[in-house]
Amino acid sequence: MVCTVVWLRYDLRLIDNPALFHAAKRGHVVIIYILDQETPGKWKLGKASLWWLHHSLKSLQNDLLKFNIPLILRRGADPLTILRQVLLQSRADTVYWNRCYEPYAVKRDQSIEEALKIDDVTVRSFQAGLLYEPWAIKSAKDEPFKLYIMYWNRCLSSDQPRKPYDKPRFNNTLDIKVQTDTLDSWHLVSPKKDWKDELKTVIGCPGEDGAIRKLKEFIKYKLVDYRKGKETVWPSKTSQLSTHLHFGEISPFVVWHTAKESVHLRSVPSDSSQRFLTEFGWRDFCFHLLYYYPDFPEKSYKLNFDETIWKVDKEKLKLWQQGKTGYPIVDAGMRELLNTGVISYRVRTIVASFLTKHLLIPWQNGAEWFWDTLVDADLALNSCSWQRITGCGADSSSYFYIINPVTQGERFDSDGNYVRKWIPEIAKLSNDYIQQPWEAPAAVLKKAGIALGKTYPKCIVNHKKARDVALTKFAPLKRQEPMDKLKKLPSKKKMKK
Ligand SMILES: Cc1cc2nc3c(=O)[nH]c(=O)nc-3n(C[C@H](O)[C@H](O)[C@H](O)COP(=O)(O)OP(=O)(O)OC[C@H]3O[C@@H](n4cnc5c(N)ncnc54)[C@H](O)[C@@H]3O)c2cc1C
Incomplete structure (x- = not known):
């Protein structure tokens, strides 16, 4: 039986996780999350994000435990060295990951892929976080779009976003021991401030189950009035999926198809659903701009x-x-x-x-x-x-x-x-x-x-x-x-x- 290492980043979920899905089809999977607060430089995770990450990883650990699969946790500024150690300990020959688009992540992934290839390790990456890859949508002049409406029209006139993948069917049979940290040893939750109770009522629970619950609630009760919801000061009037989407606890493909189906299954007016789906155009457009203008977080476009x-x-x-x-x-x-x-x-x-x-x-x-x-x-x-x-x-x-x-x-x-x-x-x-x-x-x-x-x-x-x-x-x-x-x-x- 072959073994694949799956390196999770902003994709902390089981449903519609192509890297996990394909790895499980291949055979045994070792799943790792690496906390690297050095490579992103100034854009390392902030305090609020670290709090969420802690609870999200905990939730994923519990989900994987149902399949008797540990979530390997490692911390360090050198993901390549950590991946090499894990490959050695697990005797895996392949690494899969879902793609990230932040400028530091694009650079990091390219250099890791090149180094692992020299080690004779197969690397495969997948589209999981955006409906349209940033480079897939181009103007007639083969340039990136600068106007949202032009960008989104081009997206809508190209292929529909793909259907989501099912949960992977795990088939772990090898006896493999891989070194892991404990989540608590990372001290991601500040003892001085725990947003948990306030957040739970405001936004919901970190993790895939929390994300799916939020989506269902939104489709059932709020999508119909989404336009009005967007015009209020209360965060609870819209989907509240942003953090789940950011950490990849739910995929945009799942949200997209669920919202589309709601028009037929729940008689949600199609303009409410369209207005909501348009936000996913904005989301992809932001990544399109960041991909082509990596200085965007620091410098004004103008x-x-x-x-x-x-x-x-x-x-x-x-x-x-x-x-x-x-x-x-x-x-x-x-x-x-x-x-x-x-x-x-x-x-x-x-x-x-x-x-x-x-x-x-x-x-x-x-x-x-x-x-x-x-x-x-x-x-x-x-x-x-x-x-x-x-x-x-x-x-x-x-x-x-x-x-x-x-x-x-x-x-x-x-x-x-x-x-x-x-x-x-x-x-x-x-x-x-x-x-x-x-x-x-x-x-x-x-x-x-x-x-x-x-x-x-x-x-x-x-x-x-x-x-x-x-x-x-x-x-x-x-x-x-x-x-x-x-x-x-x-x-x-x-x-x-
Ligand atoms: C100054 C400023 C800073 C912002 N910073 C962030 C940020 O760091 N992270 C973040 O997720 N959103 C950010 N937004 C966009 C937006 O405010 C949030 O995505 C939204 O409020 C989240 O609530 P929701 O999930 O209920 O959104 P909904 O209205 O239900 O929208 C669904 C999803 O579409 C995406 N989306 C919604 N509005 C926008 C938008 N204007 N641009 C791009 N994508 C959008 C989000 O992923 C959101 O979860 C920012 C907006 C402003 C004006």
Whole structure:
């Protein structure tokens, strides 16, 4: 019987896991997860992600235990050496993995594949995390797309995403002992902060079972109203699949086909289902951009945005991070993020616009904070979304799109309950003032127990003035110098299919 090592990364699942499926068909499988916090450099997993990873690995360990298969855990900055040790201990001749697309991962996988080939080890990689491979969708000029709508239309006119693979049929019969760490010895969960209870109610349980439950719940109860859900400040109104998708606890192919079938099986209106599926176009598009522009997480796509306008006011950055800007909708969002690791799309856009347009702090600072605090922190989605909101990305809002935090609060949190939940110190204000406490007469503030500047901060900037300053500073940046005008595109990467 032959033995295959399967190296899991962002694919912590059994269903629709092509690397595992094909390895199990071959014979005995040894399944390994390597925690490498060195190779990603600045983009090593943040605190919230480490928390999720711990629980996700635990869940996968339990799932594999049902088949009497251990999940081998190893930690280290040199995955090649670890894989070589595991190959030796298991006497395996082959390594399978599902492809990753982060620039550091593409480089790492290429060099590992080359080194293992020299060792006479067979390496095969599979498509598992994206509906369309980033290099598979090209413009008529054989260039990457820069406009989402063109990209997605091209996707939709090509082959339908493939059907998901079944769970693998394991057939482990060899007596193989491979060295492993224990999960607890990695200390991924900080004893000082455990989001578990809050997160469980907000977002659900890490792991494949939790992901499938979330998908079923979403299809049954929320997909029908998805358009409305997307327009609220509450994360629970949309699918809440982002973290499960990021860690690969559920595959986009499973979500895609389940949502499509719901139109026939559950009579979900096709426009609700289409609107939801469009988000998977955005998801793939972010990876398409990251693949062709590996500098995306660090540099603005429109390079002149990085030149002069920004000023990192550390004090204001901290007030934004802590939810103390004096703008209730911004503060509620930032406090929710700090406490739960999750915020809705709508609130992400409001707080991101506030940081970059009102405070003129570079989007990179915001993206870094999100990276550390979001449980769904994802290099492609995070950097592309920050660039979009700032107006410096490939398919962005215009630089003069400056979100008004008061009117957005009134529109998307019209009953004020979101602000009341996260800023209890102003909860007694009526709806007239909950989004703008500074407009409340002194007697109203007093009755609500509020002393502005003491119990709740005064605004750190004036909206109108900040807007005017931003418009003046951003205006000269209309001239665009996109990355690909200045830099040659990377040649098409060779990735084994
Ligand atoms: C400033 C900013 C930063 C963001 N950072 C991240 C991040 O680090 N990780 C992350 O997963 N999402 C990020 N997003 C995108 C989006 O806000 C989240 O994916 C979404 O809120 C997650 O909730 P959901 O799973 O209920 O999404 P749903 O609305 O149910 O969408 C389903 C899935 O589609 C994808 N998706 C949804 N919206 C977008 C979008 N605008 N762009 C690309 N893909 C999308 C996600 O994988 C999501 O899980 C960011 C958005 C902004 C504005």
